[in-house]
Amino acid sequence: MHILIANLGSTSFKYRLYQMNGQDECVLASGGFERVTDYAEVIQQALAELVDQGHLKSIEDIDAVGFKTVLGKNLSGCVDADEKVIAALDGFREVAPAHNPPYAAGIKLFQELLPQSRLVALFETAFYQWIPESASRYAVPQSWYDAGIRRYGFHGASHKFVAERSAELMGREDVAEVVRNLYQDGPRTLSGKPLRVISFHLGGSSSVTGIRNGVAVGTSMGFSPQSGLPQNNRVGDLDSGAIPFAIKTLGISMEEAEQTLTKKSGLLGVSGVSNDLRDIRQAAAGGNPDAQLALDQLIHSARQWAASYLFDLGGLDALVFTAGIGENNAWLREAICADLEDFGVEIDVDKNNACQAQEAIISSDQSKVKIIVIPANEELVLAREVTRKIS
Ligand code: ADP
Numbered sequence: 001m002h003i004l005i006a007n008l009g010s011t012s013f014k015y016r017l018y019q020m021n022g023q024d025e026c027v028l029a030s031g032g033f034e035r036v037t038d039y040a041e042v043i044q045q046a047l048a049e050l051v052d053q054g055h056l057k058s059i060e061d062i063d064a065v066g067f068k069t070v071l072g073k074n075l076s077g078c079v080d081a082d083e084k085v086i087a088a089l090d091g092f093r094e095v096a097p098a099h100n101p102p103y104a105a106g107i108k109l110f111q112e113l114l115p116q117s118r119l120v121a122l123f124e125t126a127f128y129q130w131i132p133e134s135a136s137r138y139a140v141p142q143s144w145y146d147a148g149i150r151r152y153g154f155h156g157a158s159h160k161f162v163a164e165r166s167a168e169l170m171g172r173e174d175v176a177e178v179v180r181n182l183y184q185d186g187p188r189t190l191s192g193k194p195l196r197v198i199s200f201h202l203g204g205s206s207s208v209t210g211i212r213n214g215v216a217v218g219t220s221m222g223f224s225p226q227s228g229l230p231q232n233n234r235v236g237d238l239d240s241g242a243i244p245f246a247i248k249t250l251g252i253s254m255e256e257a258e259q260t261l262t263k264k265s266g267l268l269g270v271s272g273v274s275n276d277l278r279d280i281r282q283a284a285a286g287g288n289p290d291a292q293l294a295l296d297q298l299i300h301s302a303r304q305w306a307a308s309y310l311f312d313l314g315g316l317d318a319l320v321f322t323a324g325i326g327e328n329n330a331w332l333r334e335a336i337c338a339d340l341e342d343f344g345v346e347i348d349v350d351k352n353n354a355c356q357a358q359e360a361i362i363s364s365d366q367s368k369v370k371i372i373v374i375p376a377n378e379e380l381v382l383a384r385e386v387t388r389k390i391s
Contacts (some may be wrong), residue, residue: 001390002028002056003383004065004117006043008106010098011035011040014059017055017062018383025380029055039102040109047113064118066386068157068378070099070125070225073148077126078183078385081107081119092148120386125157127163128216130187132276135218135312143268153219155323156203157381159209162199162320165374169212169361170195170318179214184388187215196313198306200336201376203323204275205231208302212310217312220305226261229301230294232275235265262318266364270294277325277332299335306336318347318370327357337371344368 001021007014014032018025029050033042047059056286063224067081072088079085089104103121128151129137132200136151138144160179167175175195178188190213197211206229210217220228230236238261247257260269268275269370273283283291310316330352337347346367355362355373363371 001063001387002061003196003386004050004062005108005379005382005386006065006067006110007032007379008039008067008102010102013039013046013106016379016383017050018380020383020387025383026107027132029053034087039106040113043106043113043120044111059114060116062114062117064120064386064390065114067107067119067121067384068381069103069121069123070096070154071152072100072121072123072125075187076123076129076152078120078122078389080111080389081121081176085121109351118386118390120389122157122382122385124154124156125152126183127160128153128219130215131218138223149223151215151219151222153207153209154207154221154225155205156206157378157385158201158322158376159199159207159211159216159219161381162201162209162322162374163197163211163214163216165196165359166197166199166318166320166372169359169369169372169374175214180388183385193317194314196316197312197318197320198309199320199322200302200306200326201323202229202298202302202321202325202329202332204377205234206298206302206323206325208305208309210313219310220308225359228305230270230297231266233263233266233268233301235269237259267298270297277329281329281331295332299332316343316345316369318372319373322374322376327373330355333362333371335371345371347371 003018003020005016012032012034013036015230016030017028019028028173031046036042050056051058069089071092075084075088086104086107089100093100107119138150140149164176164179167179172195174190194213199209199211204274205225208220226234228236243257246252247254256280267280271279271280271291273291280291280294284295325332333352334347337345346364348362348364357375359375360373361370362373
């Protein structure tokens with residue numbers, strides 16, 4: 001089965017072609033275009049290249065195209081990318097302005113260019129569909145809730161991958177099976193001891209999710225990706241009272257406030273150095289106190305969000321790190337796991353330092369809670385979900 005993953009940015013188009021045959025999952029080709037002005041042209045070019053280079057006999061051999069859509073109004077899950085998806089993306093274009101318009105436009109183009117292929121959208125919010133309303137609902141009046149203002153959660157593909165892979169590594173095939181079929185069958189009640197996992201997706205944008213028997217119980221991400229942990233240049237959590245106060249006392253417009261919170265805040269805003277953790281760490285090592293504060297804030301926020309799930313989970317079996325920051329920064333993993341021995345969390349410093357962007361268990365042998373690094377592979381997650389959807 002040939003699955004094309006289409007990644008549409010506000011000025012870029014990237015693709016990856018998978019051949020998916022049972023356990024045999026193979027990337028046949030990948031490529032991309034930057035500074036795109038005409039999406040139709042570059043998509044046609046990419047399709048032609050796949051045929052010219054012999055990866056496909058014809059574009060009709062593409063069984064399905066997968067889109068990692070961010071969030072839609074009144075729609076989530078892994079669904080056929082049809083008019084309903086386009087309307088749902090349009091309904092929330094204000095909330096995800098960098099993502100929803102290009103995906104809505106891209107899906108329309110693929111509908112025209114590949115009328116014979118299934119088009120499938122996997123929403124980043126899908127993994128959080130079963131979070132209890134007590135955790136997903138903000139304490140706002142019904143009219144705000146009806147307008148769609150609630151906690152959605154993002155990075156769903158990544159945290160779902162962590163849920164499945166960590167269950168496999170913990171020897172819980174029953175839980176892994178629940179995760180694999182989650183979007184088709186929904187959650188299932190399992191007998192025996194629950195598997196309780198906290199997943200840290202730490203990257204350009206970051207989130208922490210609590211997972212019980214393969215199903216999310218909470219997420220640090222809220223209504224928009226401007227929530228939770230400090231992000232590369234986005235603010236993360238902020239008291240809602242701060243925005244009207246800043247507008248009134250700093251004499252700025254709503255647009256300026258929005259720009260500041262979405263482009264000049266987070267790690268960049270606090271450090272004043274960069275939105276990349278490597279630069280910030282270098283500056284902190286050179287004695288820059290603002291850079292050090294940005295690092296300390298990220299660590300504090302990650303720990304605080306992890307702790308927020310412990311009562312709902314009723315205990316903890318595994319902590320998992322994934323994505324660019326989580327996979328590559330042993331010092332940060334060590335700082336997040338520091339002084340938790342009384343909770344049964346004990347990192348093995350040597351195993352941790354030896355682990356760089358690879359799957360590994362980095363807790364000590366006596367640690368009650370396993371600490372695991374699982375490299376993210378969101379395209380593969382999408383290819384798998386699309387395959388399940390159309391099989
Ligand atoms: P995105 O969310 O844009 O996909 P990533 O998951 O790639 O981003 O994460 C980007 C972050 O990961 C950056 O802050 C960067 O510092 C960090 N990172 C990526 N690679 C490395 C590396 N080899 N060593 C240390 N940090 C890294």
